[in-house]
C-alpha cells in the first residue's frame with residue numbers, strides 16, 4: 001500500500017521562480033490497484049511519481065509504503081519495492097550491455113549481492129522463457145546489446161525485468177509515448193497482465209485518453225498540483241471519452 005499524507009513539493013521556494021508542483025496531496029493506493037493518472041502538462045504527474053520513487057523528496061508531508069514511513073528514504077533504498085519505466089525507452093537500461101546482462105543487473109539491484117545469479121544457466125533459461133512469452137522473438141537474441149533494440153522492445157523488456165524482480169509497485173510514466181501502436185499495445189497488455197497475475201500495484205501516467213479508459217481500475221485527474229478527480233472502478237465504467245476531454249478545457 002502507498003499512502004501519501006499532505007504532500008507538497010515546491011521548486012525554487014521563496015524565489016520569484018517558485019513553483020508549487022504538488023499542493024497538499026493526500027492519496028491512498030491499495031495493493032494491487034491499477035491507477036491511471038491524466039492531467040495537463042505541468043500538473044505535477046511526474047513529480048508525484050518521483051516522490052513515490054524517492055528520486056525527489058517532498059517539501060512537506062509524509063509517505064508510507066507497506067506501512068513503513070519512507071519519507072526520507074533515498075531512491076536506492078526503495079528500489080526493493082519500486083520499479084519505474086520512463087517515456088524515453090533509452091532510460092532505465094544499460095545500452096552497451098546485452099539483454100541477459102541487463103536482466104542480471106536488475107536482479108542484483110533488488111535481490112542483493114548474496115544472490116549468485118551471474119553465471120547461472122538456470123537464470124538464463126528463466127529469462128529466455130519469460131522473454132518468449134512476449135511473442136516478440138527476442139528469446140534467441142539475449143546476447144544482443146540492449147541499445148540495438150527498438151524502443152518498443154526495450155520498454156517491454158524493462159517491464160519484464162521489474163516483474164521478475166518481485167517488484168511491488170510499478171511506476172509507468174508515459175511508457176508508450178514514443179512507441180508505434182503495435183508496440184504500445186504489447187507494452188500496455190504486458191502491464192495489464194503483470195498487474196492482474198502478479199498483483200503488482202501499478203501507476204500509469206498517460207496522455208492517451210483512450211488508454212486511460214481502457215486500462216486500470218481507478219482514474220485520477222491532476223490539475224495544478226492537486227487531485228481534481230479520483231474515480232473508482234465503478235465510476236470509471238460509465239465514463240465516456242468526450243467527458244474526459246472536457247476535463248482539459
Ligand SMILES: Nc1ncnc2c1ncn2[C@@H]1O[C@H](COP(=O)(O)OP(=O)(O)OP(=O)(O)O)[C@@H](O)[C@H]1O
Pocket residue numbers: 011012019020021039040041042043044045046047048
Ligand atoms: N526540477 C525542477 N525544477 C523546477 N521546476 C520543476 C522541476 N521539476 C518540475 N518542475 C515544475 O513542476 C511542475 C510539475 O511538473 P511535472 O513534471 O510534475 O508535470 P507533469 O504533469 O509530469 O507534466 P507533463 O505532462 O508535461 O510531463 C511544472 O510546472 C514544472 O515546470
Ligand SMILES: [Mg+2]
Pocket residue numbers: 045046047
Ligand atoms: Mg511528466
